[in-house]
Amino acid sequence: MINIANNLFRIIERLRVYEQKYGRKPGSVSLLAVSKHQAFEKMLDAFNAGQLAFGENYLQEALMKIAAFAEYDSANTIEWHFIGPIQRNKTRKIAEHFSWVHSVDDITIAKRLNEQRPLHLPPLSICLQVNLSHEMSKSGIEASDIFSLAKYCASLPQLRLRGLMTVPAPELEFAKQRQAFHQLFLLWQALRDQGIDLDSLSMGMSDDVEAAVAEGATMVRIGRAIFGSRG
Ligand SMILES: *Cc1c(COP(=O)(O)O)cnc(C)c1O
Secondary structure, X not given: OOXXXXXXXXXXXXXXXXXXXXXXXXXXXXXXXXXXXXXXXXXXHHHHOOOOEEEEOOHHHHHHHHHHHOOOOOOOOOEEEEOOOOOHHHHHHHHHHOOEEEEEOOHHHHHHHHHHOOOOOOOEEEEEEEEOOOOOOOOOEEHHHHHHHHXXXXXXXXXXXXXXXXXXXXXXXXXXXXXXHHHHHHHHHHHHHOOOOOOXXXXXXXXXXXXXXXXXXXXXXXXXXXXOOOO
């Protein structure tokens, strides 16, 4: 049987080792547990082991899990992150139920999230998803369009622009994994040089986490290495 607490512990241990190896500040990389298509019981194991940040890709599934957690997390300590593609008609529920959205890649989506974020909640933290490998996926904005979207998002009162996110094409070679993440890091630096205040770089998954930490990730999004393969 898969031991979630042990997997979590080992991933966190690896993050601390990589931080040291690549001269990153101790504790500067946080762990988002990606629980899409994973059983609620496994998430509960992770929660009981101390994990409080969960990432979900599909709204209906996420809303069911958020509701199911209510009785276990009465103090509302869990931070929910939406990391999947966003359809326009889903923005209201996302704005109401999540603390973070990593996959903003379009001005209309940003505008709707800002308008629909309830005023009694803190501004919604967002990352802009960048498409670095053009041929792979349709998600993410092209690097050349990032400046105008970032400036627009930074001006919206109910959004808090935190950083950039990417899902690069899978690469087995460590040097190639680093290359893609380095591109995102440079883009992030360029935005900061323009005076846009960013503190987050959301990159790295189960198979490329070391490369991401080496290139400056502040948040890695890990699914299978914690929960096992998805059902
Ligand atoms: C599924 C997913 C992850 C986690 O991937 P693993 O390979 O299971 O670690 C991270 N980010 C996004 C956007 C995902 O869709």
